[in-house]
Amino acid sequence: MSRIGMQDMNILVTGGAGFIGSAVCRLLVQNPRVRVINVDKLTYAGNLNSLRSIENEPNYKHYRTDICDENAILTILNDEKIDSIMHLAAESHVDRSIDGPAAFVETNVIGTFRMLSAALNYWRGLAPEKKEGFRFHHISTDEVFGDLPFDEGIFTETTPYAPSSPYSASKAASDHFVRAWHETYGLPVVLSNCSNNYGPFHFPEKLIPLVILNALHERELPIYGKGNNVRDWLFVEDHAKALEIVVRHGRVGESYNIGGNEERTNLAVVETICEILDRKRPRANDRKYSELITFVSDRPGHDRRYAIDASKISSELGWKPAQSFESGLEETIDWYLQNEWWWRPIREQTYKGERLGQNSETS
Known part of the structure; x- marks a missing residue:
């Protein structure tokens, strides 16, 4: 089997009904020689409507399975003859982790442990050539590196970990x-840490979709503190392409930072959304959307700035983002304007108004 060409590969994607996971599934399914096995428990952020365009494709399959169920995962690995795992399943909302950290420990820590245990058991039983080609790709976040000053510093793959929230x-x-399973047991792993993602199918509690939809509903646009926290923004489809490259070509045991090189303050992000909506969907009273901006109390442990150095994946694997922040944001806003069928049920069924005044920049 050639890993370079991804010939006849069976890839298991955990969390494939989530925001980034669904983008990965939609991308991989375009190659008819790749079978995509999506394992997603379908918690509040998992949405099969995000996969409607591929749900009937012959090389796509979904299992509604909990990643904490090690035996079920091992059965799927064996039944589907998996060649690589792309592990994206995670609880990812910082505000929710502050309110209820236990779920984050259960999914992100115990769930990953169970996935590693199942993968190791499976990998040890593979034939030599299959064993050589197998990969466990763990997809993580830049938030593990903690906080940067506003005016200096950037996260590299060797930046010490200093998480600030229960999520990170x-x-x-x-x-x-994941690193320990490679060092101790020899499991062939690759890791990646990404900056803030945005784009179509983004769950409406996150900053960019929340602001877009609140604006369309003439609701307040909440910004933590003074809005001067800085994030590096990465279009989700660019991220999905990077992840495909990492699982195909990444060196075993290595990690790769994936970023858009598009740093913006939260206030600048919201103001840009307002400006685009002023052009595309003017308010009935001809007022500016920016008039809806409201500053709210900052959240505990709110990191000042994240910034990714993505030079390693660029130089080693040849990846660079195709979208600028402005072009990606235009495409994202167009998508939300044209796809009310997807987001309206989430707004109505999930929130019923209780969390729409909150926001999170995390991917």
């Missing part, structure tokens, strides 16, 4: 477990 602490722990 749980992801940091999962990263360490």
